[in-house]
Amino acid sequence: MPRELILKGRLWILMENENLFSDIDTDMIYHNAHLAVTEIDEMGQYAFGNLEGYKDFADKAQPSDIILAGDNFGSGSSRQHAVDCFKALGVQAVIARSFGAIYKRNAINSGFPIIELPGLPDNLFNQHDQAELNLESGTLSAGDNRYQGNLMSEVARDIYLAGGLFQYAERM
Amino acid sequence: MGKALIEKIMSSHGGEDCRAGDVVWIDIDNRTARDFAGASVVGNLEKYGGDSPIAERSKTFFTFDCNVPANTIPYANNQQRIRIFARKNDLKVYDVDAGIGSHVVIEEKFAKPGTTTVGTDSHLNIMGSVGAFGQGMGDVDIAYAFKTGKVWFEVPESVKVTLDGMPAAGTEAKDIALAMLRRFSSHELLGKSVEIYGKWVEDASLEDCVTLSSLATEMGAIIALIPPNDNVLDFFGITRNEAVYADPDTVYLEDYSLDIEGLEPQIAAPPSPANVFPVSEKTDVKVDGVFIGSCTNGTYQDLRYAAELLRGRTVAPGVMLKVVPATRKTWAMLLDEGLLKDIFDAGGIVSNAGCGGCASGQIGMTGEGEVQISTSNRNFKGKQGRGNTYLAGIGTAVASAVLGRIASVHELKEVR
Structure with missing residues (x-):
């Protein structure tokens, strides 16, 4: 898989009422009923299967979509499924105001890009905007709107470019 | 400037002279995986592990606690896949009879103060209870730790929380943890290493420390470290000099104090562990079921207390x-001391050791509209089934079972 630093795709903005959806925990992303699944390809169908308002996400998602959420995305359990289910659907990246600590490293280690946009206003971007996410500069832009987020850490960037933790380690 | 406890532990485990913000490769003393995600760890090692997938056998093991014994074919398959891999690589498996892995690691004294442990359990930071580092991670990370003995880590910032005063009689470690969640919610401590001080933690039992540290995950913290007190040192048979403490001149990112003087029992209402109220404000809620157990409140001390409260009382009609x-x-201690009989005679169901319902296990799922009081640690929507789960300590759980509605342990004293 080529490791691009500029990703282009359709935004999937997760909203709860008028706000960016915060505290989406791993049971909402990938419910514990399906934890025994070990094949990544089988995980996509369960993505957001327990997230109010987005239970049909797996049917509607398109490859190259980019997910946008509020604070503390992926809090809760250590399950890798909560990252892998998006990979299975071809989702390119997850962007959030902040991430749960374990989720963050699970995404990094499996080479799945995530970007933090602290303080992102709730309505700066519009649902299904065609957006550009620049992993190098940490910016998200769509049309005239643009928001500067945190830079990826060096180790996160290197693991991403290598394609995952094991591939990264081979190059060390 | 002195070093915080996490900086000292990481510095002593290959992180050299590390500080918050540094990315370091740290040596892991205990490398574990559960039946949940363990099969994926095996899968990663089969794919990337090469001829020598295990760095050090004596430090590497599996703990089955999630779905024990397996009640679904996929879980049975995953467990068997792990057993076969373990046999081939001469690794120990704490199998379906052993109980919760994070507790086994402490019980076996593998996770001594100052050590490092990782595994596929988001509550492995429970090691903070003994002043040790523990961290739940996904299967890629853990496979890498199995193969190399190391993981990378960005040293977190440290904050200090001092608990001022002493809670009211009948208030437990869980109530204090819930009071912290009420104060800090799930955001304020996000990504931080939290050190907890104050008179209460200086006197706390090991089991109380376990309960308090186990809710660090719900606070969003990396870990809640409790400097080892005499009870913890005695358990490991070590002295203060053999444990690790923060330097006295450490400057913390934040220095919080939380007043727990006279604190009464607390309860977290759905849909989040941070949605906390005094139990006395929720006593009109009828209860269908009560779950006592989990890595948060499933120790011998917890269950002995439950049994003592249940002795001579009965669970309200229709309450599970x-x-x-x-x-x-x-389990063995409860059996030997006749405490299981107290629970049984009161109308309780006692299951085999393990995580119970927390991660799609057998015990503790709820149906639509069902109200469950649980001593575990998460009540997010849908987590424990379709019902409404409230989180509380042992006293509240038992009182609610006996009275058939949410009740504090103080109300129980009037019931025989």
Whole structure:
């Protein structure tokens, strides 16, 4: 898989009422009923299967979509499924105001890009905007709107470019 | 400037002279995986592990606690896949009888103060209870730790929380943890290493420390470290000099104090562990079921207390009381001392040791509209089934089972 630093795709903005959806925990992303699944390809169908308002996400998602959420995305359990289910659907990246600590490293280690946009206003971007996410500069832009987020850490960037933790380690 | 506890532990484990913000490769003393995600760890090692997938056998093991014994074919398959891999690589498996892995690691004294442990359990930071580092991670990370003995880590910032005063009689470690969640919610401590001080933690039992540290995950913290007190040192048979403490001149990112003087029992209402109220404000809620157990409140101390409260009392008609000891050792002690009979005679159901319902296990799922009081740690929507789960300590759980509605342990004293 080529490791691009500029990703282009359709935004999937997760909203709860008028706000960016915060505290989406791993049971909402990938419910514990399906934890025994070990094949990544089988995980996509369960993505957001327990997230109010987005239970049909797996049917509607398109490859190259980019997910946008509020604070503390992926809090809760250590399950890798909560990252892998998006990979299975071809989702390119997850962007959030902040991430749960374990989720963050699970995404990094499996080479799945995530970007933090602290303080992102709730309505700066519009649902299904065609957006550009620049992993190098940490910016998200769509049309005239643009928001500067945190830079990826060096180790996160290197693991991403290598394609995952094991591939990264081979190059060390 | 002095070093915080996490900086000292990481510095002593290959992180050299590290500080918050540094990315370091740290040596892991205990490398574990559960039946949940363990099969994926095996899958990663089969794919990337090469001829030598295990760095050090004596430090590497599996702990089955999630779905024990397996009640679904996929879980049975995953467990068997792990057993076969373990046999081939000469690794120990704490199998379906052993109980919760994070508790086994402490019980076996592998996770001594100052050590490092990783595994596929988001509550492995429970090691903070003994002043040790523990961290739940996904299967890629853990496979890498199995193969190399190391993981990378960005040293977190440290904050200090001092608990001022002493809580009211009948208030437990869980109530203090819930009071912290009420104060800090799930955001304020996000990504931080939290050190907890104050008179209460200086006197706390090991089991109380376990309960308090276990809710660090719900606070969003990396870990809640409790400097080892005499009870913890005695358990490991070590002295203060053999444990690790923060330097006295450490400057913390934040220095919080939380007043717990006279604190009364607390309860977290759905849909989040941070949605906390005094129990006395929720006593009109009728209860269908009560779950006692989990890595948060499943120790011998917890279950002995439950049994003592239940002795001579009975569970209200129509209420299910489900009890799951954390480990096989806990089970044995309850059995030897006749405490299981107290629970049984009161109308309780006692299951085998393990995690219970927390991660799609057998015990503690709820149906639409069902109200469950649980001593575990998460009540997010849908987590424990379709019902409404409230989180509370042992006293509140037992009182609610006996009275058939949410009740504090103080109300129980009037009931025989």
